[in-house]
Amino acid sequence: MVDKSARTPAETKDAGVLIVGLGRFGSSMALTLDRLGQDVLAVERSPGLVAHYSDRFPIVEADASNPEALEQLGAREFSVAVVGVGTSLEASVLITGNLVDMGTPQIWAKAISAEHGRILQRIGAHHVVFPEADAGNRVAHLVSGKLLDYIEVEDGFTIVKMRPPRETQGFTIEQTKVRERYGVTIIGVKSPGQEFVYAEPTTRISSNDLIVVSGHSELLERFAARP
Structure with a gap:
């Protein structure tokens, strides 16, 4: 059964994101994309979840593990699809295979x-994502040291927000020689009450600043462990 607010294939052609499954992951994706102004069409088999989100973004009540259902709702017209079904391995595989x-x-x-x-x-x-594992990894880094934020991009390359080690305070980035000593790169500095600025060799770091640093996770952990 298609909700009246759902768009037709002609309206969604060449635009928007198809999100299948409105559990915690899928619903968070849909709400965030909608807030960012991105066209979203959600597919959910649970009538209760369809009713809950029907006034938030376009939604279709359907079983996406059935390829005919996907065809009928115009899934071919979307260039990006997110399969948020995780608890049922069979359904996740079937839906992904259909797409x-x-x-x-x-x-x-x-x-x-x-x-x-x-x-x-x-x-x-x-693209395969592991929301629970990624969240656990991120939080573990946050609670175990100086890191205030932690984002692993790919293959160990990571971006963190942290307080500057004492040895960098009062010096310019060029003077700290952080890249030569620790193999990481300071890419930005946020001073209290000031806008974020992209780091330059002459950017000076103070004890009250926050710094954004990139590099391999192991090197960043070593740098963050400095007093």
């Missing part, structure tokens, strides 16, 4: 285990 068969250019799929992720990759998902 692969349709030739969806970008498929982002949620996985709840390494084995689940490998299956999704093998059947053709372009």
Whole structure:
């Protein structure tokens, strides 16, 4: 059953993101994308969740593990799809496989285990995300040291926000020689009450500043451990 607020395929062609599954991950994605002004069409089989979100963004009540249902709601017209179903491995794999068969250019799929992720990759998902594992990893870094924020981008490359070690305070970035000594790069500085500024060799770091640093996670952890 298609909600009256759902868009037709003609209206969604060449634009928007298809989100399948409105659990915590999928609903957070849909709400955030909608807030950012991105066109979203959500697909959910639970009538209760459909009713809950029907006034927030366009939504279709359907079983996306059925390829005919995806065809009817115009899934082929979307260049990006997010599979937020994680608790049912069978449904996650079936939905992802259906989108692969349709030739969806970008498929982002949620996985709840390494084995689940490998299956999704093998059947053709372009991006596999591990929300719980990623959140656990991020929070572990935040509670264990000086890091105020932690984002692992890919293959260990990470960006962190932290307080500057004492040895950098009062010096310019060029004078600290952080890159030569620790293999990390200070990419920005935020002083209290001031706008964020991209770091330059002459940018001076004070004890009250926050710095944004990039590099491999192990090197960043070593740098953040400095007093």
